[in-house]
C-alpha cells in the first residue's frame with residue numbers, strides 16, 4: 247500500500263485536489279480573517295462566527311433549513327424505503343418495470359424542471375409557499391436517492407430470512423419490522439444522511455418553493471452574495487461545508503462498517 | 519437402543535385405520551411451463567421420520583415449500599391433519615421449517631433466535647425462558663445462548679436452526695437438506711442427534727436430502743423422487759431390497775444391472791442376456807409377459823465368488839477378475855464376463871481363513887441363487 251508515488255502521480259493528484267478543494271480552502275481561510283475586507287488578510291479571528299450568532303436573519307434561515315432538512319429527509323427515508331421494499335420484494339406485479347424506472351427518473355431530471363413543476367403544482371392546488379412546500383419539494387427529490395441506497399442493500403438481502411420469520415409465525419409487518427429493517431438499517435441511515443445533506447445543499451428547488459417567511463440558508467447566502475461577499479457569508483459557508491462533510495463522512499462510515507460486518511457474517515456463514 | 523419389551527414395529531402406513539398427518543392429493547406445481555412437481559400423491563403419518571430423496575432439481579424443495587406455505591400448488595390439495603392448507607398463510611400453519619441455508623437472524627443472539635417464534639405466539643415471558651432453556655439443553659447449546667450466529671461454528675448454527683424450528687413444538691417439522699453444509703463426521707453425529715430428538719419430541723419430521731446414506735440412516739420411510747414424481751415410497755430396507763425400478767435400484771447403493779429378454783417359467787423367469795450363455799434364472803413376484811425386455815438387478819454382496827462353480831446356486835457364470843477394491847471388512851471384485859459385461863461382487867473378508875484370496879486376472883465363478891436378484895420391468 248505504501249508504494250512510492252511517481253512525480254507524475256503526485257502532480258496529477260495535487261492538481262486534481264487543488265482544483266476540487268482550493269476554492270473551499272480559500273473560503274475557509276477568509277472566514278477567519280479579522281478584516282472586514284474580504285480579500286485583505288488582517289490576522290486570525292473568529293469574529294465573524296460570533297457576529298453570525300447575533301444575526302437574527304441568519305439564525306432564522308438556519309432554523310428553517312434545519313427543520314426542512316430533518317423533516318423532509320425523514321419523510322423521504324420512510325417513503326424511499328417503502329418504495330425500495332416494494333420494488334425489490336414485491337415480486338412481479340403489473341407495471342413493476344415502469345415503476346422502478348420512474349422512481350429513478352428524478353435523479354437525472356434537471357432541478358430547474360423539478361422546481362418549476364412543483365411550483366406549478368403548489369399554485370394550482372392553492373398551497374401557500376412556505377416551510378411546508380419546501381419540505382414537500384425536498385421529500386420528493388431526495389426520496390429517490392434514499393430508494394437507490396436502500397434497494398441496492400435489499401437486493402443482496404437473503405429472502406429466506408423473511409420466510410423464516412413468517413414460518414415462525416410473524417406477520418408480514420413483524421417480519422419487516424423485526425428482521426428486515428434491523429438488518430438493512432445501516433443503509434436506511436445512510437439514506438437519511440444523504441437526503442439530509444441534499445436538502446441542506448439545495449438552492450434551486452428551494453428558490454422555487456420557498457415563500458417570503460421561509461428563507462433557507464443557501465437562498466440567504468445566494469442573495470447576500472449578490473450584494474457583495476462579506477466575511478460573515480464566508481463563516482456561514484464554512485459551517486455548512488463542515489455539516490455536509492460530517493453528514494457524508496458519517497454516511498459512508500455507517501455503510502462501510504455495515505458492509506464489513508456483513509462480510510464477516512457471510513464468511514462465518516460459509517464456514518462449517 | 520429400544521428396550522426388548524417395545525418390539526412393536528412402527529409402521530402406521532400398513533394400518534388402514536391410521537389417519538395420515540399429511541396427504542398430498544394429485545399435487546402439481548408448475549413454474550411457467552416447467553413442471554416441478556407432477557400429480558403427486560403421498561401420505562405421511564404422525565411420528566414418522568420421512569425422507570425425500572432425489573437428485574438436485576427433482577422438486578424436493580418445492581414440495582417442502584408447498585407444505586410450509588411459500589408456494590401454492592398449481593393443482594391438487596395438501597391436507598394437513600384433516601384440513602386443506604391452501605387458504606392458510608405460512609405464519610398460521612402448524613408447520614416449521616429448517617431452511618437449507620439455516621436462515622438464522624444475524625442481528626439476534628442464539629437465545630433470541632430460538633425465542634423468536636415463541637414471542638410471536640404471545641407466550642408469557644417465563645414460559646418462553648423455560649422453553650428456550652429446554653431447547654438449548656436439547657441441542658446442547660447452553661453456553662452459546664448469548665452469541666450471535668456469526669460467532670459460532672457451522673455445526674452449532676445448524677443446531678440453532680433446529681432448536682428454533684422445534685421451539686414452537688410444530689406438528690410437522692420440515693428439514694431441507696439440514697446437514698448439507700457439514701463435513702462427514704459431524705454429519706453422521708448430527709444424524710443420530712436428529713433421530714434422538716425426533717424420538718424424544720415425537721414430532722413428525724420430513725427431511726430432504728440428496729444423500730442416500732443419510733436417508734437410509736435416519737428415515738422410517740424413504741420416498742425416491744425423479745422429475746417431480748415419486749418413483750417409490752418404502753422403508754429403507756424395502757427400498758434397498760426390493761427397488762421397484764432400475765432408477766431406484768441404481769440410486770440406492772451399488773447394483774449390477776443386466777438387460778435381457780424374459781421367458782416366464784412357472785414362478786420363475788428365464789432371462790436371455792448373452793448369446794451362448796445360460797439364461798439367468800430368477801424368481802419374480804410379478805407376472806411378466808413372455809419376451810418382455812427386463813432388467814435384472816443384483817447387489818454385489820448377493821453374489822458369491824468362487825474358484826469352482828457352486829452347484830447349489832441356480833446361476834453360475836465365469837469371468838476374470840479385473841479389479842479388486844479392498845475395503846477392510848469386505849473386498850469388491852470387478853469381474854469381466856465372457857460377453858464383456860462388468861459385474862461387481864463383494865465378499866466378506868476372513869470369513870474362511872483357509873480360503874485363498876483371488877487376485878487380478880484370476881478366472882472365477884460368480885454364483886447366485888434364484889432369489890438373490892430382482893427382475894425389473896422399468
Ligand SMILES: Nc1ncnc2c1ncn2[C@@H]1O[C@H](COP(=O)(O)OP(=O)(O)O)[C@@H](O)[C@H]1O
Nearest residue numbers: 549552554572573574575576577578579580581
Ligand atoms: N420460483 C421458481 N421459479 C422457477 N423455477 C423454479 C422455482 N423454484 C424451483 N424451480 C425449479 O423447479 C425445479 C425443482 O426445484 P427444487 O424443488 O428446488 O429442487 P430440489 O430441491 O429437488 O433440488 C428446479 O428445476 C428449479 O429450477
Ligand SMILES: [Mg+2]
Nearest residue numbers: 578579618695
Ligand atoms: Mg433443494
